Amino acid sequence: MNNALKQCNIGHTMIEKDATYLSIMDHLATAVLLFDENQHLISINSAGENLLTVSKQRIIGMTPHQIWPANLFFIEAIKKSINADSVHIQRGTELNLTNNQTIKIDCILTPILSKNKSRLVLLELLNTNSFSRVMEELNQQTLQKAAKDSLQGIAHEIKNPLGGIRGAAQLMERKLNDKNLLEYTKIIIGESDRLRNFIDRMLTANTHSIRSDISIHEIIEYVISIIHAENSRKLNITKDYDPSIPNIYVDREQTIQAVLNLLRNAVQATKDKDTISIKTRVLRQVTIQNKLNRLAIQLDIIDDGPGIPSEIETGAFFPMVTGNAEGTGLGLSIAQQLVQSQGGVINYERKNKNTYFTILLPIRKFNE
Numbered sequence: 001m002n003n004a005l006k007q008c009n010i011g012h013t014m015i016e017k018d019a020t021y022l023s024i025m026d027h028l029a030t031a032v033l034l035f036d037e038n039q040h041l042i043s044i045n046s047a048g049e050n051l052l053t054v055s056k057q058r059i060i061g062m063t064p065h066q067i068w069p070a071n072l073f074f075i076e077a078i079k080k081s082i083n084a085d086s087v088h089i090q091r092g093t094e095l096n097l098t099n100n101q102t103i104k105i106d107c108i109l110t111p112i113l114s115k116n117k118s119r120l121v122l123l124e125l126l127n128t129n130s131f132s133r134v135m136e137e138l139n140q141q142t143l144q145k146a147a148k149d150s151l152q153g154i155a156h157e158i159k160n161p162l163g164g165i166r167g168a169a170q171l172m173e174r175k176l177n178d179k180n181l182l183e184y185t186k187i188i189i190g191e192s193d194r195l196r197n198f199i200d201r202m203l204t205a206n207t208h209s210i211r212s213d214i215s216i217h218e219i220i221e222y223v224i225s226i227i228h229a230e231n232s233r234k235l236n237i238t239k240d241y242d243p244s245i246p247n248i249y250v251d252r253e254q255t256i257q258a259v260l261n262l263l264r265n266a267v268q269a270t271k272d273k274d275t276i277s278i279k280t281r282v283l284r285q286v287t288i289q290n291k292l293n294r295l296a297i298q299l300d301i302i303d304d305g306p307g308i309p310s311e312i313e314t315g316a317f318f319p320m321v322t323g324n325a326e327g328t329g330l331g332l333s334i335a336q337q338l339v340q341s342q343g344g345v346i347n348y349e350r351k352n353k354n355t356y357f358t359i360l361l362p363i364r365k366f367n368e
Ligand SMILES: Nc1ncnc2c1ncn2[C@@H]1O[C@H](COP(=O)(O)OP(=O)(O)O)[C@@H](O)[C@H]1O
Pocket: 261, 265, 266, 269, 303, 305, 306, 307, 308, 309, 316, 321, 322, 323, 324, 326, 327, 328, 329, 330, 331, 332, 333, 355
């Protein structure tokens, strides 16, 4: 027998009878499934039931084909592993759940030889979605901070000489006798002011927040009214509000600006027949910016447009990254900075042919 093939004491009957073993399995965070040599599922732990959102009673005895009819990977991998002599590790496999959701998982397939010499396959599934979301957030935060720091440096370098140019143009204006030349000084002053405003806008998130107790739904309604006023075309905006959401303690203006930037993008990404959905939910025990929050709000702005173009997807939250000929590329970066400065985060996800921009904001009391 090949050394890599594990000799193991786990027999069919033993698995079902050994209470200690089963209880340990049920305490594991990793989903563990065991298939017999005919590829029938003979054991699944609680994490497995949770991950696959199915009960033990329903799933025991099923084949990979019955469990994952649309997922060739599992059907093939388990079939191969029955006769394999080494462990197979697969990262980032997509797994369809019974509720039509797709999640990313890492899996390990271990062929086992049981005491009675029958071959088994142990399948471990690790849901990487939640883990990688936290990692992605941390990466994003580091990158965002670097982008913000360099932006501030650039802004400073531009604003100083700009003040000098404007001042000199004003002095010149006073000394000029030729009225025709005044036109040019006006342009210099006007353009200096425009550039200064542009730079200040890039750094809006650095302005001091003034927090108050506000309803997120009131903010959304206000933003929707601005969006309707801005757009002459018909917009299909559907709302799915969680009425139990408590008020949040945030800066009203900054939150309006962040939601407005996301909703504007959704409008720009959709055509007449497309739909934009706005959904609110309360989340419990959620980690945002590396901090565990007892309560948070989740605000999804979902559209069924094409999503961020792939060539700019990774950098879309950075300043000056745009997919629109007329865009400034500042909307997402400003929205992210505004939300982060209030302890929250904005995530982007493309799933089931929809574009999701999700704002997570901690629900804090006045004195927190
Ligand atoms: N809901 C969306 N659907 C598709 N693409 C989007 C969406 N939101 C943002 N984008 C893409 O991200 C880019 C950056 O957005 P943003 O930072 O707001 O800058 P701008 O809107 O000025 O281009 C957009 O140009 C667009 O290509």
